[in-house]
Every structure is written in structure tokens, then in C-alpha cells.
Amino acid sequence: MPADxxxxxxxxxxxxxxxxxxxxxxxxxxVDAHRELVRLSSGIYPDSHRLKPEARRRALRCLGxxxxxxxxxxxxxxxxxxxxxxxxxxxxxxxxxxxxxxxGVPIEILSGEEExxxxxxxxxxxxxQSERVVVDIGGGSTEIVLGRGQDIALAISLDMGSASLSAxxxxxxxxxxxxxxxAREHVRQALQRHLQEPLHLGDGxxxxxxSGTAKSLSWVLRSLHLxxxxxxxxxxxxxxxxxxxxQNINQLSHVLNLNVRRTHVFPGGYxxxxxxxxxxxxxxxxxxxxxxxxxxxxxLASRSE
Numbered sequence: 196m197p198a199d200x201x202x203x204x205x206x207x208x209x210x211x212x213x214x215x216x217x218x219x220x221x222x223x224x225x226v227d228a229h230r231e232l233v234r235l236s237s238g239i240y241p242d243s244h245r246l247k248p249e250a251r252r253r254a255l256r257c258l259g260x261x262x263x264x265x266x267x268x269x270x271x272x273x274x275x276x277x278x279x280x281x282x283x284x285x286x287x288x289x290x291x292x293x294x295x296x297x298x299g300v301p302i303e304i305l306s307g308e309e310e311x312x313x314x315x316x317x318x319x320x321x322x323x324q325s326e327r328v329v330v331d332i333g334g335g336s337t338e339i340v341l342g343r344g345q346d347i348a349l350a351i352s353l354d355m356g357s358a359s360l361s362a363x364x365x366x367x368x369x370x371x372x373x374x375x376x377x378a379r380e381h382v383r384q385a386l387q388r389h390l391q392e393p394l395h396l397g398d399g400x401x402x403x404x405x406s407g408t409a410k411s412l413s414w415v416l417r418s419l420h421l422x423x424x425x426x427x428x429x430x431x432x433x434x435x436x437x438x439x440x441x442q443n444i445n446q447l448s449h450v451l452n453l454n455v456r457r458t459h460v461f462p463g464g465y466x467x468x469x470x471x472x473x474x475x476x477x478x479x480x481x482x483x484x485x486x487x488x489x490x491x492x493x494x495l496a497s498r499s500e
Contacts, residue, residue: 199266199499200226203491204275206294206302208236208335209358209407209460211254213261213270214488218496221321223489229264231257235280236335236358245287258298265299272495274299276380278310278475278487279335279356307352310487311338315347317490318405318483327401328475331486332408332467334358334460339471341396351389353467355382357408362462365444370462372439378463381472395476402477405486408464411457413482418452426480431469434443438462 215227223227231253238250246254272375277284281304284290287355305313314331315338319442324344331338337353364378396402404413404426405420412431416422421430434451439448448455471477 198224199271199496201495202265202268202270202273202300203488203493203495204273204298204300205488205491206235206254206275207333208278208280208356209234210334211235211257211261212488213264213311214492215264215270218492223485223492227264227268229260231260233257233261234358236283237362239280239283244283244285246284248289249289251402255293255297258294262297262299266278272499273300274491274495275302276310276313276487276491277302277304278333279307279354279359281305282307283335293353294354307336307338307354308350309352310336311340311352312347313490313494314338314405314487315340315342315350315490316345316493317485317487318403319345320485320489320493325401326399327403328396328477329403329405330409330468330471330480331405332357332464332471337467337471339475341400341411353382353389354383355385355463357464357468358466360467361460362463364466364486365459365462368443368445370438370444375435375439375462375466379467379470382467383474386470386474387458392473394473397476398478402475402480404468404480405483406459407460408468409462409480411453411461412468415453416452424482426468426472426482428472428478431465431472434465435469438465444463459489 202215213229216223238247262366313497318329326343329340333356334355341349416430447458
């Protein structure tokens with residue numbers, strides 16, 4: 196009997212992802228996948244919350260490719276979700292209708308809280324039942340979840356991510372010390388609105404980073420021989436002077452050995468992570484290879500049992 200296949204479609208603010216996997220114990224065995232840099236959030240008119248024509252074309256072209264890939268497989272369960280950018284596009288009925296028709300699957304616009312739950316489910320699946328905080332900095336939102344095992348004690352979603360914060364504070368080609376200070380204050384105020392005061396979780400609670408920003412920071416710190424792959428408070432402090440000393444933001448790919456696709460969203464993601472470290476009292480953060488998409492798969496598989 197062939198193994199059951201499940202598909203998760205993550206329509207993010209910066210990238211669209213499709214993964215098709217089959218669960219096998221604590222593993223998710225990849226069968227097929229497609230990822231595309233769509234830059235949806237940067238293509239939204241700020242006044243009307245509707246998509247610009249070029250962004251619409253990029254999104255629909257990618258969704259059409261997803262549809263073609265899905266037709267190649269006999270999939271038992273599938274879930275397509277839109278995150279922060281789709282939350283901004285709730286009133287763009289024309290695009291949402293075209294998107295669902297092109298994809299061939301209903302698109303669920305996740306609340307920040309449901310996004311946080313699924314991220315936590317994916318990032319902690321198969322881990323021990325200890326207490327931990329999961330931090331996921333996406334392109335347009337940031338989810339912070341505190342829990343033990345699969346039980347969630349606190350989940351918040353900040354309406355800012357690596358792409359949106361970078362666009363708001365680092366849209367030019369150069370990053371100044373003043374830009375970084377203003378961006379950090381903005382993030383600090385957002386954290387204060389949700390948490391009122393710093394949590395200072397302490398060393399008894401492990402911290403886990405998920406998704407693009409955490410992966411980029413881990414890679415940069417390892418490349419600069421500042422850590423073994425963990426994200427550390429000391430390592431983050433070493434990165435900040437580099438950001439405001441570069442002559443041009445494009446130089447980050449060379450100076451930090453950073454993937455060129457991450458260059459323009461890296462400063463915003465860095466600022467959010469640095470402030471989260473300060474606000475939660477984190478010293479060291481491990482990296483999870485799982486996040487929202489894996490959470491969707493785990494949730495789908497558990498419902499079908």
C-alpha cells in the first residue's frame with residue numbers, strides 16, 4: 196500500500212512554499228517541493244490594501260505552478276494558508292478569488308494566533324516535553340510561542356517581519372546607526388504592547404528559532420566563526436556594528452557571507468531577533484528545521500488518524 200501523502204502550502208509575505216511529504220514516525224519524508232520568491236507584501240498598495248499588477252502576476256504564476264505539481268500526486272490531505280500579506284489583502288476579493296481558482300485549493304487566511312499555534316506544533320514535534328519558547332520571524336509577521344510539549348501557555352503575533360521592517364526603516368542602500376536605533380525602538384514598543392514588561396525567561400527554558408531569519412542568522416554566525424550554529428546574544432552584538440558600517444546594503448551578502456536573496460530583509464530580521472533576545476532574556480537559541488509548513492502537515496495527519 197502506498198504511503199499517505201500530505202501537502203502544505205504556505206503563502207508568505209516574501210515567499211510562497213509548497214511541500215509534499217509522507218509522515219514516517221517522527222520524520223517527514225519529502226516527496227516534492229517548490230519555493231518561489233514572490234515578494235507579495237512589497238506589492239500591496241498601502242492605501243487600498245490591494246495588489247499591484249506585477250505582484251498579482253507573480254503570485255498567480257507561482258500558484259499555477261503549484262497546481263501543476265499537485266496534480267502529479269495522489270494527496271490524502273492538503274491545506275493552503277495565507278499569512279500576514281494575505282491578512283492585509285482580505286478586502287481584495289478579486290485577487291483572492293483568482294488565487295483560489297488558479298491554485299485549485301481553498302486558501303485559508305490564518306489569524307496570527309493560529310499561525311503561531313501551527314509554527315509551535317511544527318517546531319516542537321518530536322522534541323522532548325520540556326518548556327521552550329519558539330520564535331519565528333517571517334517576512335511580514337513575528338510569532339512568539341511559549342509552551343511545554345504540545346501545550347501552549349502564551350502565543351503572540353507581531354504585525355512586523357523581516358521584509359516589512361526592512362522596508363519601513365532600511366529602504367535606502369545604506370544602514371545608519373540612527374536607522375537601527377529607530378527600528379529597535381519600534382520593535383521594543385510592539386513587544387511592550389503585547390507583553391507589558393520583559394519576561395526574562397531564564398536558562399531553564401530553551402529557545403528555538405524557526406524560518407528564514409533564524410536560519411540566516413545561524414548561517415552568518417557560523418560563517419563568521421562566532422558560534423557553532425546557535426544564535427547567541429554575544430554573536431548578535433557583534434553583527435550590529437557591521438550593519439551600520441557597510442557603505443551599501445548590497446555589501447551584506449559579501450561581508451556577512453549572506454545569501455543575496457536575504458540581503459534586503461536581513462536588517463529588519465536582525466533587529467527583531469535582537470530585541471526579542473533582550474525582551475525575553477534569551478542568551479542562546481537553537482535552530483529548528485521545522486516551522487509552519489511542518490505544523491500544517493502534523494495537524495493534517497493527526498486529524499486523519
